[in-house]
Amino acid sequence: MKRRMMAALYYGIGDVRYEETDVPEIGPGEILVKVGAALTCGTDIKTYKRGHPLLIKNTPAPFGHEYAGIVEEVGEGVTQFEPGMRVVATNSAPCGHCFFCKRGRPNLCPSLKESLVNGAFAEYIRVPAPVVRWNTHQIPDTLSFQDAALTEPLACVAHGIEESGIQLGDTVAIIGAGPIGQMMIMLAKKAGASTVIVSDLAELRRDMARRSGADIVIDPSREDPVDRVKSETGGYGADVVIEAVGLRVTWEQAVNMTRDAGTTVLFGGAAAGTRFEVDTTRFHYGQLTLKGVFHLTPKHVEQALRLIIAGDIKTDVLISHQMPLSEINRALEMMSRGESMKIAIIP
Numbered sequence: 001m002k003r004r005m006m007a008a009l010y011y012g013i014g015d016v017r018y019e020e021t022d023v024p025e026i027g028p029g030e031i032l033v034k035v036g037a038a039l040t041c042g043t044d045i046k047t048y049k050r051g052h053p054l055l056i057k058n059t060p061a062p063f064g065h066e067y068a069g070i071v072e073e074v075g076e077g078v079t080q081f082e083p084g085m086r087v088v089a090t091n092s093a094p095c096g097h098c099f100f101c102k103r104g105r106p107n108l109c110p111s112l113k114e115s116l117v118n119g120a121f122a123e124y125i126r127v128p129a130p131v132v133r134w135n136t137h138q139i140p141d142t143l144s145f146q147d148a149a150l151t152e153p154l155a156c157v158a159h160g161i162e163e164s165g166i167q168l169g170d171t172v173a174i175i176g177a178g179p180i181g182q183m184m185i186m187l188a189k190k191a192g193a194s195t196v197i198v199s200d201l202a203e204l205r206r207d208m209a210r211r212s213g214a215d216i217v218i219d220p221s222r223e224d225p226v227d228r229v230k231s232e233t234g235g236y237g238a239d240v241v242i243e244a245v246g247l248r249v250t251w252e253q254a255v256n257m258t259r260d261a262g263t264t265v266l267f268g269g270a271a272a273g274t275r276f277e278v279d280t281t282r283f284h285y286g287q288l289t290l291k292g293v294f295h296l297t298p299k300h301v302e303q304a305l306r307l308i309i310a311g312d313i314k315t316d317v318l319i320s321h322q323m324p325l326s327e328i329n330r331a332l333e334m335m336s337r338g339e340s341m342k343i344a345i346i347p
Contacts, residue, residue: 002022002023002025003022003023004020004021004022004023005020005021005022005023005122005123005124006018006019006020006021006122006123006325006326006347007019007020007021007062007063007119007121007122007123007325008063008064008121008122008325008328008345009021009060009061009062009063010047010048010056010059010060010061010062010063011059011060012051012059013048013049013050013051014048014049016048016063016328016329016332017060018325018326018328018329021122023123023124024119024124024125024126025126026073026074026075026126027075027076027129028075028076028077028129029075029076029077029078029128029129029132029133030074030075030078030126030127030128030129030132031071031072031073031074031075031078031081031087031126031127031132031136032071032072032073032074032124032125032126032127033067033069033070033071033072033087033089033124033125033126033127034069034070034071034072034123034124035067035068035069035120035122035123035124035125035347036067036068036069036070036086036145036146036346037067037068037069037144037145037146037148037149037344037345037346038064038066038067038120038121038122038149038344038345038347039066039067039146039149039150039153039319039342039343039344039345040064040066040331040332040335040342040343040345041065041066041153041179041342042178042179042180042246043055043065043269044063044064044065044332044335045332045335045336046246046269047063048332048336049336050271055116055118056118061118062118062119062121062122062125063118063119063120063121063328064118064119064120064121064122064345065091065116065117065118065119065120065152066091066120066149066150066152066153066342067088067089067120067125067149068086068087068088068089068139068145068146068148068149068151069086069087069125069145070084070085070086070087071083071084071085071087072124075129078132080132081132081136081138085138086138086139086140086141086143086145086148087136087137087138087139088136088137088139088148088149088151088305089117089127089131089132089135089136089137090117090131090135090136090151090152090155090296090301091116091117091118091131091152092112092113092115092116092117092130092131092135092295093111093112093115093128093130093131093133093134093135093298094106094107094109094111094112094130094134094297094298095109095110095111095130096134098110098111105297106297106298107159107294107295107296107297108294111130112295114130115128115129115130115131117131120345121325121328121345121347122325122347123325123347134298135298135301137151137301137302137305139305139309140309143308143309146315146319146322146344146346147308147315147319148305148308149344150304150308150313150315150318150319150342151301151304151305151308152296152301152304153179153180153183154183154304154307154308154313155296155297155300155301155303155304155305156180156295156296156300157180157183157184157187157304158187158296158300158303158304158307159293159295159296159297159300160184160242160265160267160293161184161187161188161191162300163265163291163293164188164191164240164242164263164265164291165240165263166188166191166192166193166239166240167192167239168192168194169192169193169194170192170193170194170195170238170239170240171193171194171195171196171197171232171233171238171239171240172188172193172195172196172197172238172239172240172241172242173196173197173198173199173225173229173238173240173241173242173254173257173258174188174196174197174198174199174214174241174242174244175198175199175200175225175241175242175243175244175245175250175253175254175268176199176200176243176244176245176250176268177198177199177200177202177205177206177208177209177214177217178200178205178244178245178341179318179341179342180244180267180268181198181200181205181209181242181244182205182208182209182212182314182317182318182341183212183313183318184242184244184267185198185209185212185213185214186212186213186312186313186314188240188242189213190312193240195215195216195232196213196214196215196216197214197215197216197217197218197228197229197232197238198214198216198217198218199217199218199219199220199225199228199253200217200218200219200220201219201220201221201338202338203219204320204338204339204340204341205338205341206218206219208317208320208341211314211317212314212317216228216232225253225257226253226256226257229241229257230257233259236259236260237256237257237258237259237260237262238257238258238259238262239259239262239263240258240262240263240264240265241254241255241257241258241262241263241264241265242254242264242265242267243264243265243266243267243268244267244268245268246268246269246270246271247268247270247274248270248274248275248276250268251266251268251270251276252276252277252278254266255278255283255288255290258288260282260286260287260288261286261287261288261289262288262289263288263289263290263291264288264289264290264291265291265293266290266291266292266293267293269294278290317341318341318342319341319342319343319344320340320341320342320343321334321340321341321343321344322343322344322346323343323344323345323346324345324346324347325345325346325347328345331343331345
């Protein structure tokens with residue numbers, strides 16, 4: 001007889017239900033984790049509001065992908081983990097031997113789609129073999145599950161900051177002060193930025209940006225963020241601009257507030273089919289660098305976990321609420337309205 005558990009299941013746009021379902025069964029190389037805490041994230045909100053072709057292929061579907069917990073069972077061949085270990089894992093892993101993996105871009109590995117982990121908003125979650133091999137780590141007893149669950153999004157941010165090429169003394173502008181934007185602020189400062197300028201519509205997030213280390217905070221409903229960034233930089237624009245929203249208007253703002261020979265990091269994922277415009281004269285003669293940055297690599301996962309363990313990340317800024325699993329819909333609605341940062345869901 002199959003074991004049962006409570007979980008949040010995704011039935012469709014705006015339709016997530018808290019109900020009983022089967023505990024996942026694991027195979028060779030896999031582990032079953034009893035979830036200690038799972039975090040809401042921007043991708044969850046996008047999925048909740050408009051669906052997600054990669055994460056949700058059939059419904060009802062497990063939901064949520066930022067998590068940490070205790071190993072409940074290990075599959076055949078698993079030697080590095082055992083029941084009772086406290087672990088954190090990511091939501092995907094590369095194969096390690098394809099075209100992109102061999103060229104140092106494991107975040108573009110086609111196998112990521114095959115190893116996707118979904119279902120953290122539940123009592124138990126199955127971790128696929130590639131994720132066990134590449135992106136699962138034991139965590140110390142001193143680290144809370146909810147703080148450890150920040151590893152996956154922080155790893156993505158570490159990747160983005162590395163690609164940005166921030167230099168000592170740079171002025172960095174960040175559009176979007178959600179949890180990802182807050183982590184961008186923290187790591188931009190650690191990378192050497194002397195001034196960080198942040199733009200966000202939500203008052204809560206602007207306040208949190210100051211706590212994260214932002215030097216200048218902009219309310220784009222009251223002033224033009226491009227004009228403000230230029231006025232703060234002698235008319236030139238920021239050395240590095242990071243877009244962490246995922247809208248056409250903010251992608252274009254990001255390019256326009258970047259100085260000549262500067263770098264724009266387009267980090268926020270826009271809806272499929274979105275197009276944006278760039279002034280080719282300025283792009284060419286201004287020698288702009290535009291970078292799309294996606295996901296994480298095993299190296300960045302290790303970096304992120306070390307930063308969290310060392311206490312270098314202000315986790316109290318990133319996680320503003322804690323709720324039981326039964327209140328998952330309330331949590332998703334709060335975050336989508338900008339009334340919270342990440343919310344820790346406790347099964």
